[in-house]
Amino acid sequence: MQGLAHLGLSAATDRKSGRSRSAARGALCLLTALAVLGAGATSMRSPGTAVDPDLVRVIRFMALIKGGFALAAFAGCVWRLARPAAPWRTAIYVAGPPLMAAGAIGLWSVQGVPIAAAGLHLGLLAVLAAALTDPDFLPDLSRLGRGHR
Numbered sequence: 001m002q003g004l005a006h007l008g009l010s011a012a013t014d015r016k017s018g019r020s021r022s023a024a025r026g027a028l029c030l031l032t033a034l035a036v037l038g039a040g041a042t043s044m045r046s047p048g049t050a051v052d053p054d055l056v057r058v059i060r061f062m063a064l065i066k067g068g069f070a071l072a073a074f075a076g077c078v079w080r081l082a083r084p085a086a087p088w089r090t091a092i093y094v095a096g097p098p099l100m101a102a103g104a105i106g107l108w109s110v111q112g113v114p115i116a117a118a119g120l121h122l123g124l125l126a127v128l129a130a131a132l133t134d135p136d137f138l139p140d141l142s143r144l145g146r147g148h149r
Contacts, residue, residue, distance in 0.1 A: 025081045028094045032074055035098035036105065043109030051110055063107035066120055070100035073127045080137055092130040099123030 074097040081093055103120025106112055131137045 021081055021084065024085075024090050024094055025078055028074070028077055028081060028097065031094065031098040032101055035102040039102040039105035039109075043105055043111055045109075045111060056110055059110055059113065060108055063104050066100070066107065066124075067104035069124060070097055070104050070120070073097045073100055073124065076131065077127065080131070080134070083136060083139070085134065085136065089130045089134055092126045096123040096127035096130070100127070 077093040077097050081090065085093065099119050100123035103116045103118075103123065106116025107120065
């Protein structure tokens with residue numbers, strides 16, 4: 001409890017917000033798993049039109065890079081949702097990474113490339129906008145350090 005006191009949080013507030021934070025983290029993990037499974041199932045079809053093999057290699061390389069971005073966004077959002085966030089930011093932190101993951105898998109499979117690219121980039125933009133405008137995305141380490149001296 002002493003660790004929470006220097007942040008100005010009470011134990012009751014922490015228990016209540018702890019349940020909502022764990023629910024948000026669980027929703028993020030569940031939605032991401034469903035997005036990966038759904039996009040993976042959709043990607044089993046072969047493309048409807050013939051695509052140049054060189055173009056497929058370039059698109060798949062881009063999808064691999066964007067998949068790395070999706071993984072980093074997922075890790076960052078799971079980490080951020082361990083602390084209270086504004087409701088609109090919580091919604092973005094929960095919905096952005098699954099959208100990015102589904103888009104990356106859609107690009108890899110060359111299925112619906114415009115829709116996959118739009119989903120991937122909208123998810124990325126939303127997570128970046130929420131994180132860059134979130135004053136609590138990175139905790140104030142100087143304030144945390146004062147309680148231990």
